[in-house]
Amino acid sequence: MTPLLQVKNLAKMYGARIGCTDVSFDLYPGEVMGIVGESGSGKSTLLNSMAGHLTPDRGEVIFDTRADGPVDTVTMSEPARRMLGRTDWAFVHQHARDGLRMSVSAGGNIGERLMAVGDRNYGNIRARAADWLGRVEIAESRIDDRPSAFSGGMQQRLQIARNLVTGPRLVFMDEPTGGLDVSVQARLLDLLRNLVREMGLSAIIVTHDLAVVRLLADRLMVMKDGRVVETGLTDQVLDDPQHAYTQLLVSSVLQV
């Protein structure tokens, strides 16, 4: 099977400082990979470098496109990469307001992505927006409300709907449950797991919450000082960590 995403020796520098370096891995269709590490370990830099929000200094990010097979997205033209960002890729930001248009209605936020890929039928767009609101458990009656009138958890679910409506194959998530209270977080985890299974999505999730990756991710990558220090099956890395830093990380979690 061809990997959906192949990352090879990816590096991003901030002047002389390392953002992330020597990162290589393959992600296969349907796989969910978690990236953990403390703040400043380079996990968000890595995510943004893969997703095309930052330009990496070295390395390749090869995506298996529907039309042309594996293509290096780093050297791809800007319009082609933007098109990928609207179709096969999705990016869920930690702060929903970074991923939503706050002055546009909930339905408009979902519909915008459909229009970006050429959908022009208003009735069709509205029906799909309503369907997606239902899937992320937002009442259809809220379709014309602006996200600024939504709670934090609802905004996050709306952001997910907006991202998934075009049927992406790869979703990048930056702390998708960060800043939400635990009951809302549980609901979002359940939603994400079901969407991953039903749609066969691949996802890369950056988080510092080990409980979240245990439930969501199949595989785990642990980062420290911009480098990958350990990778493996999620439960194996968490239950039998090999690297000193991972052992420290796992043993530092508070028990409830």
Added chain:
Amino acid sequence: MIELQNVSKSFTLHNQGGAVIPVMEGASLGVAPGECIGLTGASGAGKSTLMRVIYGNYLAASGRVMVGGVDVAKAAPRDILALRRETLGYVSQFLRVVPRVPTLDVVAEPLLAVGVAPDAARDRAATLLAGLNIPERLWQLSPTTFSGGEQQRVNIARGFAHSYPAMLLDEPTASLDAQNRATVLRLIEEAKARGAAIIGIFHDEAAREQVCDRCVDVSAFTPKVAA
């Protein structure tokens, strides 16, 4: 179906001066389809450790851990995940689930993962839950709120939902009443009859006698500490 050759396991505690604790050495055993093996040995002898090594939850330090043609000690994460989805089931002593998911879906999940239609998966889950005396009014609730014994029975139902060709059972009959214990033993016997290779830990001697074809004392795999 399951074959271990000269497997060893040690833990290196980097944050305690790099202390290396060897816990298992020279472990070899084989389980044929339709056979059930009981692991014995005192508490702390390494029964659960051995099971976790077979499941890929602990990384073997050396040796081969073959399950259905895959070497768990060396396989890539996605191959182990496929093995766990299709071939190798594990009933642990603890239930770990996403909060808020109804019990019925928790039990049906392994079937959905192998592509069984949702209705058929829920039917099978319902049959198992009913058989293990989990009252139907609890099926739509999350098992996180259940009593310890109920959680354990939900865990067993989940473990037996899909007909895995190989199974690891960590104390499946502990703290069950006589009736539920009999149900679990019957599930194990049914699994053997359809050809599953099973490794189990049973503190309950009568249960061990009933379902196990032979026993392996894991103390034999405990590293000898130099005096």
